[in-house]
Amino acid sequence: xxxxxxxxxxxxxxxxxxxxxxxxxxxxxxxxxxxxxxxxxxxxxxxxxxxxxxxxxxxxxxxxxxxxxxxxxxxxxxxxxxxxxxxxxxxxxxxxxxxxxxxxxxxxxxxxxxxxxxxxxxxxxxxxxxxxxxxxxxxxxxxxxxxxxxxxxxxxxxxxxxxxxxxxxxxxxxxxxxxxxxxxxxxxxxxxxxxxxxxxxxxxxxxxxxxxxxxxxxxxxxxxxxxxxxxxxxxxxxxxxxxxxxxxxxxxxxxxxxxxxxxxxxxxxxxxxxxxxxxxxxxxxxxxxxxxxxxxxxxxxxxxxxxxxxxxxxxxxxxxxxxxxxxxxxxxxxxxxxxxxxxxxxxxxxxxxxxxxxxxxxxxxxxxxxxxxxxxxxxxxxxxxxxxxxxxxxxx
Ligand SMILES: *[C@@H]1O[C@H](CO)[C@@H](O)[C@H](O)[C@H]1NC(C)=O
Ligand SMILES: *[C@@H]1O[C@H](CO)[C@@H](O)[C@H](O)[C@H]1NC(C)=O
Ligand SMILES: *[C@@H]1O[C@H](CO)[C@@H](O)[C@H](O)[C@H]1NC(C)=O
Ligand SMILES: *[C@@H]1O[C@H](CO)[C@@H](O)[C@H](O)[C@H]1NC(C)=O
Numbered sequence: 384x385x386x387x388x389x390x391x392x393x394x395x396x397x398x399x400x401x402x403x404x405x406x407x408x409x410x411x412x413x414x415x416x417x418x419x420x421x422x423x424x425x426x427x428x429x430x431x432x433x434x435x436x437x438x439x440x441x442x443x444x445x446x447x448x449x450x451x452x453x454x455x456x457x458x459x460x461x462x463x464x465x466x467x468x469x470x471x472x473x474x475x476x477x478x479x480x481x482x483x484x485x486x487x488x489x490x491x492x493x494x495x496x497x498x499x500x501x502x503x504x505x506x507x508x509x510x511x512x513x514x515x516x517x518x519x520x521x522x523x524x525x526x527x528x529x530x531x532x533x534x535x536x537x538x539x540x541x542x543x544x545x546x547x548x549x550x551x552x553x554x555x556x557x558x559x560x561x562x563x564x565x566x567x568x569x570x571x572x573x574x575x576x577x578x579x580x581x582x583x584x585x586x587x588x589x590x591x592x593x594x595x596x597x598x599x600x601x602x603x604x605x606x607x608x609x610x611x612x613x614x615x616x617x618x619x620x621x622x623x624x625x626x627x628x629x630x631x632x633x634x635x636x637x638x639x640x641x642x643x644x645x646x647x648x649x650x651x652x653x654x655x656x657x658x659x660x661x662x663x664x665x666x667x668x669x670x671x672x673x674x675x676x677x678x679x680x681x682x683x684x685x686x687x688x689x690x691x692x693x694x695x696x697x698x699x700x701x702x703x704x705x706x707x708x709x710x711x712x713x714x715x716x717x718x719x720x721x722x723x724x725x726x727x728x729x730x731x732x733x734x735x736x737x738x739x740x741x742x743x744x745x746x747x748x749x750x751x752x753x754x755x756x757x758x759x760x761x762x763x764x765x766x767x768x769x770x771x772x773x774x775x776x777x778x779x
Pocket of ligand 3: 426
């Protein structure tokens with residue numbers, strides 16, 4: 384009763400605010416806030432194809448392709464609650480533009496559950512809870528192999544280069560450990576803001592980890608399996624508020640930058656409405672739980688369901704750890720000192736445990752945060768030279 388009433392009251396409040404204050408999500412947004420990936424690519428002069436990739440377990444994923452030299456395919460993977468858009472919203476100064484201009488064959492993936500991959504052969508994401516029964520584990524086990532094989536088949540190449548931002552690189556460690564035959568299909572993994580261990584998170588990110596079990600319990604009671612989905616009321620409110628003029632202080636400084644690391648120079652106020660129109664994108668509640676367990680339990684392991692279910696699923700009281708020793712693909716770790724979500728101490732742990740780290744870089748610009756890798760205004764200065772040097776050395 385109360386759970387149903389609250390959203391209704393909020394909705395009423397929003398409509399009231401809108402009519403009184405003239406708040407509105409659509410009219411004076413910049414054009415880039417309204418365009419999807421294909422629209423953005425086209426606007427900035429890139430030819431863009433939309434591919435559908437079906438996973439072994441039936442999810443239908445959207446994969447974007449900006450054709451280039453077929454001998455040099457590069458796969459880009461976004462982080463949690465994000466989508467391919469994140470790599471294109473900077474338009475002329477985006478990573479996708481830079482790679483395409485340099486002649487690479489650019490592929491930009493979308494994980495199951497986000498705005499482009501909310502689709503399944505038999506399950507309906509609006510009705511079937513089973514659709515949302517996944518975390519980064521299934522994304523690594525099914526989405527990545529299907530995406531990689533689709534690209535290799537299309538280009539006729541035996542292997543590709545990969546660039547993963549945040550959880551977009553976590554999934555490669557899981558893939559390399561659980562399906563080791565895929566190590567040979569990756570020429571190099573360029574890990575931007577490496578995320579694996581979350582042992583050394585500082586507040587406020589630390590507080591998110593600690594508060595999650597409580598939030599998770601509430602969501603579970605309310606029967607909510609999808610989080611950050613665009614059609615949900617909370618996200619509609621968030622996007623409405625954070626695309627208004629004057630919302631920078633709250634939405635950027637108190638929220639995004641507080642979590643990611645304070646670096647307002649790289650995220651100017653005029654760009655915020657573009658960001659907040661594309662981000663966040665939906666994922667599963669289970670995805671949040673599994674990720675944050677790594678911080679709570681100081682592990683890098685499969686989902687912990689509690690002793691009883693662990694015994695059924697794993698035949699063991701605790702979930703198995705991912706064996707990083709099996710991740711034999713070449714990995715380059717690019718970290719930032721001011722990253723509020725990927726602590727240098729955790730990246731160092733990862734570096735010590737991965738067997739084939741070919742490069743470890745901390746960006747020279749000390750204010751770089753978790754988001755500058757994808758949204759940074761001047762990434763061409765402090766980031767792209769590293770990416771290109773790695774691709775030239777290892778990516779063929
Ligand atoms: C992107 O937007 C265009 C124009 O609205 C639409 O035709 C296209 O289907 C959209 N693509 C995706 C993947 O949503
Ligand atoms: C494509 O890249 C390869 C190197 O990987 C190069 O030898 C070839 O000349 C390139 N082809 C074109 C058309 O640029
Ligand atoms: C992007 O850059 C190109 C080349 O500098 C320029 O011609 C074009 O107008 C720019 N596009 C947009 C939409 O700003
Ligand atoms: C590879 O591509 C061919 C057509 O180009 C298609 O018939 C085949 O099913 C594809 N295989 C995979 C594994 O996607």
